[in-house]
Amino acid sequence: MTAAAAPSELPDTSSEVPTRPNRKALMIKTVLCVVGAVVLIQMPLLMDRSTTQRLTQVLAIAVAVLGLNLLTGFNGQISVGHSAFMGIGAYATAIMMARHESPFILTMMVAMVVAFAVGVVVGLPALRIRGVYLALVTLALAAMFPQLVVRFSGLTGGSTGITLEDTQQVTTPQPVNDLFKSLTGSRLLDNQYRYYLALVVAVVCFVLVRNLVKSRVGRALIAIRDNETPAEVLGVNVGAYKVATFGVSAMLAAIGGSLFVMNADQAVPSEFGIQVSIELLTAVVVGGVATFVGPAVGALALVYVSDLFPKEHPEYAPVLFGLTLIVLMIISPGGIVGLAKQGWARLVRSRSA
């Protein structure tokens, strides 16, 4: 009886039985989407600089969590090594921008290619190794990444990391600024531009992952998660799908790392250690495993959770955080989205009754 062999009963979003079209539910969903979009777009224009930066950080982490959710939530492979993939993205961007003054988008693409390749290599053992045993292989990756960074300090700047100079940072391009000025009459600040850049990248990633999971490929991934043997019998190429999912998941984590560096203007090895892997996994579950908005909610919770606890005794904050996690898991194993879904079901039922 192992964790991996047990058929998982994750909250299933992909195979919801189509019920009678509920027009009210559809209407509420549309309204929510519109309101959400307006809020996301207006946010940096209404908030101060530090809040905008923090929100950009949420977007960066959300993309990384999205990647882990694809792997763990939809494909059933637990990874404790995604901090390393995030770190690969972060360092690809930091090194190329600081040493070669490459444009950010180019660095992100390089990060994606490198992380995909490393992800596939790390995913290869997953063909034979499962569950907790696979978790160890990924844990090894997470433990080694900061040490490798320090070992190759000539390239990576060692334990102090790489800081982007003013001239190397991502700033609002002139044409974008002109366009924005002609529309609104004010300048688009650098931190606002970065937010929108991260938002566009994040939205693209979320939509692509959603489409992927809703497709034939997604059904194959979920079949593999639920039970590999029948999936194989039904003609799913289990090995190829598992390895490819690992690669894509690593690629998304690397995009998150790239965005993170774009926002923070620096890459430090200690920010991509095991701790971060654990935080990403926590964000996946706190948001809602195998859901589409879960990663965003989880990332938001991860960045803002420290604000919830009293400031007088900061040393007790992790204790409260730990207890909050436990209580949340007791109330709702489906995370915050699971909690919201319970509420939603109640709402729709009472309305349509």
Add this chain to the structure above:
Amino acid sequence: MMVTALLAEEVSALTNFLQYTFLGLQKGAVYATIALALVIIFRVSGILNFAQGEMATFSTFITWAIWGDGRVPIWAALALSLVVSFALGASIERLVIRPVSKKAAGNPLPIVIATIGLYLAFSALAPAIWGTDAKRFPTLFGEGSLSLAGASISYQTLGTLAVLAVVVGLLFVLFQKTKIGLAMRGVASNAESASLVGVSVGSVLMLGWALSSAMGCMAGALTANVGLNGALMIAPLIYAFAAATLGGFDSPAGAVVGGLIVGLVAEYSADYLAEVPFTTITFIGEQLRIFPAFLLILVVLLVRPQGLFGKPQVTRV
């Protein structure tokens, strides 16, 4: 002249080898104890306890607090602390793990997150209560050492290995010779069938967590003489995790063998092989001490995905 020089070199190489072997075995015994604790919980419940190390650190702080810099004899303090840790482990199972498992209905992730919650809580609790400075902790078996072929083997090393042997012996008797042990093995092989023949699965799980917690307390006391702080068990937990994986997560014997192998490989590769010419592992150096152990495990897992002593997983459709 030449011959004696060569001979001397050979002798010193042997001495070095023995020295690192002893050091590796001592560290390995601690990893093995933590790995055994992980394996016991995993066998009865299929749960990987990420909080094992931090719970052990917290228990060690309790031992330290009772000891009070010599106010109470250290062995008495340890005995009391073992009892406290035993109770702590049982209550964690009852108050945290059981409600979460009940709600999670077979999905392992919420339980993993609950143990991460425990990890966070315990890792912050000890420094919050007792401060972040390193605490002085006595060496359980004294500072002396024996001399063997030029290498010295400390009483602490011998004691640590003896403790491991005693723990393994007690566990063997418990699992194989007692009715409680039979119940535990029953739950490990099939919880549902065990409960149908009248085994109280809940009590077995509580006992598993209690035993693991007490073993963590023991392991902590064996290592804390290097200086007790909140980070005491972070590295040992990773090594123990590696050890349990190497040995097979469902095999107590595997945990012990795995722990000793991981301890030895980590010592040899970082210290011993670094001094032997033509073994270019110097590249790995101090920083990547864990790397050879991980590499070994990867190779073993590729050949035997269930670890050295683990049972192969059989999946039914």
